[in-house]
Amino acid sequence: MIDALIDKIIKMQNPTCVGLDTDFSYLPADMREDISTFEGAAEKIIEFNMNIVDKVCDIVPAVKVQIAYYEMYGYEGLRAFDYTVNYARGRGMTVIADCKRNDIGSTASCYSKAYLGKVDIGGKTLKAFPADMLTVNGYLGSDGIKPFVEDIKANDKSIFVLVKTSNPSSGELQNLKLEDGSYLYEKMGDLVSGWGSDVVGKYGYSEVGAVVGATHPEEAARLRARMPHTFFLIPGYGAQGGSAEMLKVCFDKRGLGGIVNSSRGILCAYKKPEYSGMNYYDAARAACLDMQQDLLSAIGRIG
Amino acid sequence: MIDALIDKIIKMQNPTCVGLDTDFSYLPADMREDISTFEGAAEKIIEFNMNIVDKVCDIVPAVKVQIAYYEMYGYEGLRAFDYTVNYARGRGMTVIADCKRNDIGSTASCYSKAYLGKVDIGGKTLKAFPADMLTVNGYLGSDGIKPFVEDIKANDKSIFVLVKTSNPSSGELQNLKLEDGSYLYEKMGDLVSGWGSDVVGKYGYSEVGAVVGATHPEEAARLRARMPHTFFLIPGYGAQGGSAEMLKVCFDKRGLGGIVNSSRGILCAYKKPEYSGMNYYDAARAACLDMQQDLLSAIGRIG
Numbered sequence: 001m002i003d004a005l006i007d008k009i010i011k012m013q014n015p016t017c018v019g020l021d022t023d024f025s026y027l028p029a030d031m032r033e034d035i036s037t038f039e040g041a042a043e044k045i046i047e048f049n050m051n052i053v054d055k056v057c058d059i060v061p062a063v064k065v066q067i068a069y070y071e072m073y074g075y076e077g078l079r080a081f082d083y084t085v086n087y088a089r090g091r092g093m094t095v096i097a098d099c100k101r102n103d104i105g106s107t108a109s110c111y112s113k114a115y116l117g118k119v120d121i122g123g124k125t126l127k128a129f130p131a132d133m134l135t136v137n138g139y140l141g142s143d144g145i146k147p148f149v150e151d152i153k154a155n156d157k158s159i160f161v162l163v164k165t166s167n168p169s170s171g172e173l174q175n176l177k178l179e180d181g182s183y184l185y186e187k188m189g190d191l192v193s194g195w196g197s198d199v200v201g202k203y204g205y206s207e208v209g210a211v212v213g214a215t216h217p218e219e220a221a222r223l224r225a226r227m228p229h230t231f232f233l234i235p236g237y238g239a240q241g242g243s244a245e246m247l248k249v250c251f252d253k254r255g256l257g258g259i260v261n262s263s264r265g266i267l268c269a270y271k272k273p274e275y276s277g278m279n280y281y282d283a284a285r286a287a288c289l290d291m292q293q294d295l296l297s298a299i300g301r302i303g
Numbered sequence: 304m305i306d307a308l309i310d311k312i313i314k315m316q317n318p319t320c321v322g323l324d325t326d327f328s329y330l331p332a333d334m335r336e337d338i339s340t341f342e343g344a345a346e347k348i349i350e351f352n353m354n355i356v357d358k359v360c361d362i363v364p365a366v367k368v369q370i371a372y373y374e375m376y377g378y379e380g381l382r383a384f385d386y387t388v389n390y391a392r393g394r395g396m397t398v399i400a401d402c403k404r405n406d407i408g409s410t411a412s413c414y415s416k417a418y419l420g421k422v423d424i425g426g427k428t429l430k431a432f433p434a435d436m437l438t439v440n441g442y443l444g445s446d447g448i449k450p451f452v453e454d455i456k457a458n459d460k461s462i463f464v465l466v467k468t469s470n471p472s473s474g475e476l477q478n479l480k481l482e483d484g485s486y487l488y489e490k491m492g493d494l495v496s497g498w499g500s501d502v503v504g505k506y507g508y509s510e511v512g513a514v515v516g517a518t519h520p521e522e523a524a525r526l527r528a529r530m531p532h533t534f535f536l537i538p539g540y541g542a543q544g545g546s547a548e549m550l551k552v553c554f555d556k557r558g559l560g561g562i563v564n565s566s567r568g569i570l571c572a573y574k575k576p577e578y579s580g581m582n583y584y585d586a587a588r589a590a591c592l593d594m595q596q597d598l599l600s601a602i603g604r605i606g
Contacts, residue, residue, distance in 0.1 A: 021410070024424060036425035068406055068413035072422050074431035075385055078378040100405050102440055103371055104470035104543075107324070110371035119375050121327060122339035128377035137405055139442050139465060141472030162442060167407035169444030176490060177482040184487065187479060240407075 001132050001158045002209070002231055003201040005094045006256060008061035010303035014292045015255070017062035017096060018284070019235075019263025020049050020084060021069045026267050028280055038076035045073075048280070049084045052267065053091050055281040056288050062094040064233070064261050065131075078129075085131050096233065097131035100162060102140055109147035111136075116151040116159075133158040135211060135233065138188055145195050149208065152199055158207040158231075161192045163223060166213025166236030175219070185219060186226060193227045203256060205231040212250060214242025214260065221249040224257065232258035237291070238265035244298035255302035262291055304435050304461045305512070305534055306504040308397045309559060311364035313606035317595045318558070320365035320399060321587070322538075322566025323352050323387060324372045329570050331583055341379035348373075348380075351583070352387045355570065356394050358584040359591050365397040367536070367564050368434075385432050392435070399536065400434035403465060405443055412450035414439075419454035419462075436461040438514060438536065441491055448498050452511065455502055461510040461534075464495045466526060469516025469539030478522070488522060489529060496530045506559060508534040515553060517545025517563065524552040527560065535561035540594070541568035547601035558605035565594055 009015050024032065024041045031044050053063065065088070070081035088095050101111040113119050114128040136148060138161045148159045164174055164185040174185040189210060196208025206229050212220050214236035224232075232250045236242035237260050250258040269287035270280040278286065296302070312318050327335065327344045334347050356366065368391070373384035391398050404414040416422050417431040439451060441464045451462045467477055467488040477488040492513060499511025509532050515523050517539035527535075535553045539545035540563050553561040572590035573583040581589065599605070 023413075032425065034425065036427040038424070038429060038431070041424050066406075066410060068404070068410045068417070072413045072417040072431050073424075074417075074429075075378045075381040077431065078381045082378055100440075101371070102403050102405075103369075104468065104538075107369060107371045110326075110369075110375045114371070114375040114377075121341070121344050121376075122335065122337070124339040126341060126377075128341070128375050128380065137403075137440050137442055139440055139476055140468050140470055141475035141477070143470050143472040165407065165443050167443055167446050169446040172444030172494065173442055173487075173491065174444070176487065179480040179482060179484075181482075184476075184479065188476065191475065235407075 001094070001156050002205050002207050003203060005061060005259070006203050006205065008094065009259065012059060012061055013296065013302055014060060015258060015295060015299065015302060016060055016260050016262065016288070016291055017064045018052065018056055018060055018266045018288065019064045019066060019261045020052065020267070021066040021263040022049055022267060023069055028270070038073045041073055042076040042080040045080045046083050050087055051281040052284050053088050053093065055285045057091040057093050059285070059292070060093070060288050062096060062259060063088045064096040064098050066098045066263065082129050085129055089132070094133065095131045096133040096135065096160070097129060098135045100135050100137045102137035102144055104140060105143040105147060108144045112147040112151045116148060116155060116157040133160065135160045135162070137162050138191060142191070142195065149195060149199070152207045158209060160209040160211050160233040161195070163188050163192060163210040164212050164216055164219045166215045166240055166242065170213065170216070186222065189223050189227050189230070193230055196230060200229050204229055205257070209233055211235065214247040215240055217246040217249055220247065224250055234258045234260045238262045244294045248298040251299050255299045260295060265291070304397070304459050305508050305510050306506060308364060308562070309506050309508065311397065312562065315362060315364055316599065316605055317363060318561060318598060318602065318605060319363060319563045319565065319591070319594055320367045321355065321359055321363050321569050321591065322367045322369060322564045323355065323570070324369040324566040325352055325570060326372055331573070341376045344376055345379040345383040348383045349386050353390055354584040355587050356391050356396065358588045360394040360396050362588070362595070363396070363591050365399060365562060366391045367399040367401050369401045369566065388432055388434055397436065398434045399436040399438065399463070400432060401438045403438050403440045405440035405447055407443060408446040408450060411447045415450040415454045419451060419458060419460040436463065438463045438465065440465050441494060445494070445498065452498060452502070455510045461512060463512040463514050463536040464498070466491050466495060466513040467515050467519055467522045469518045469543055469545065473516065473519070489525065492526050492530050492533070496533055499533060503532050507532055508560070512536055514538065517550035518543055520549040520552055523550065527553055537561045537563045541565045547597045551601040554602050558602045563598060568594070
């Protein structure tokens with residue numbers, strides 16, 4: 001799946017994904033009118049997401065759907081998550097389910113079935129939330145990752161493991177110094193490299209990727225050097241303070257090596273002065289084009 | 304909420320919870336007959352869980368509902384999760400949502416709303432999956448934990464943060480040695496102690512607890528000494544290899560300090576020779592009573 005994503009990134013000259021962290025409050029006021037149930041909110045979120053996807057699917061290769069924003073609306077919210085995942089895939093976009101799941105092996109296997117695999121019930125094969133890629137947390141070590149790697153191989157999927165996250169306090173644990181002088185996030189990076197060493201695709205990047213925040217350029221540069229075969233999912237651009245200049249260290253000489261996410265910067269573009277007078281989906285498209293130009297000016301031509 | 308749980312543990316003389324990791328395949332064959340949809344499976348899982356809860360709620364203080372086993376059946380599975388959470392609470396049981404959620408602050412706040420808080424839609428206050436307690440992963444540091452602590456205070460809830468997990472590979476990251484000679488899991492323990500320092504209840508235990516596996520007694524003993532005000536959620540008993548002898552180091556002189564989970568050992572007791580001839584819920588009750596005796600023989604009288 002990583003090869004297919006990189007193919008699209010090169011074709012569109014756009015190493016970005018739109019984060020569908022669709023908080024109900026992000027929707028224009030008229031869409032929120034008279035809604036006071038999870039079911040009603042879920043319907044409107046679906047409508048919003050569909051309009052965003054329709055407007056960006058020819059210029060943006062992927063969406064990242066942050067499941068927390070759907071879970072808070074209960075199982076009706078999860079229905080909207082499911083619909084969104086399927087709709088975006090139907091429009092040709094690569095779908096990254098941002099779930100940061102993690103557990104012991106037997107339980108991780110359930111999560112893997114939910115997002116990357118399939119479930120057998122009474123002889124029938126069913127899929128719960130069929131995404132292309134999934135974010136996971138590696139705190140439990142290799143036996144919590146193995147089930148995902150098996151589904152990667154069986155079903156042509158990818159994962160991104162948290163290595164260095166974009167939030168301000170990420171260093172409290174991730175930047176602890178180990179006995180041998182390396183940092184914890186580097187050790188996590190080494191584990192991730194190992195887990196993905198036998199699923200490297202035609203561009204030299206593995207199906208087992210890493211989450212590396214745009215907000216920590218020093219760590220990102222060290223990780224890029226340390227894990228040359230690991231593709232990065234890069235959050236933190238825009239609203240969180242990461243800039244194109246800061247994150248260009250994540251990319252190789254071909255302009256490959258990562259995909260940059262923006263969520264609020266795209267979904268809420270219509271509230272910004274520079275896109276005033278536009279409806280939310282036209283503003284989202286304009287913001288995507290601006291983000292593309294901003295990144296390409298730092299990274300250069302891709303591929 | 305931790306005080307209410309400890310009250311029940313003392314009253315019932317039972318420091319255990321039943322793990323409702325209800326894989327559809329765990330159900331007796333006659334309950335699975337002619338079912339081949341997520342909706343059908345979800346209905347039967349609800350029926351199974353209700354019967355288990357009815358049979359154990361007078362002798363077991365809590366259930367731990369592992370959400371991965373519901374996510375793999377899609378949003379229909381999540382409906383069963385929701386129903387189970389509400390049903391068990393209605394029967395007086397403390398409900399631990401085992402979700403191991405984690406993300407940056409703004410997103411962690413959505414997860415917190417989903418399980419411990421509430422959501423406002425159009426002026427109406429709604430709850431998604433209203434549990435009493437939630438498991439979380441602390442890899443992102445304090446700003447990913449803060450939203451949960453706020454909901455703990457606002458709504459009388461608790462969390463358990465992963466410190467030393469029960470799986471075989473947990474040491475790959477958690478037992479790394481740091482520059483100062485301590486282990487990573489100890490450093491995580493220190494963070495957890497700090498996060499919970501101002502929400503300590505009448506028994507001296509905090510609303511911010513820790514997940515500490517029954518399978519690693521040496522680490523559990525070090526953590527018990529290092530974090531005297533932290534209540535432990537203890538997985539790994541039974542099917543994973545943890546014994547009462549191994550996990551008794553988690554408890555203080557009063558017999559307090561932890562709650563031990565068993566999932567498959569209870570749900571699938573009816574398949575074991577020692578409970579043969581019993582239906583699944585009577586076997587579950589018998590297995591709960593046996594587990595209680597086994598633990599009390601190691602821990603002694605509680606309270």
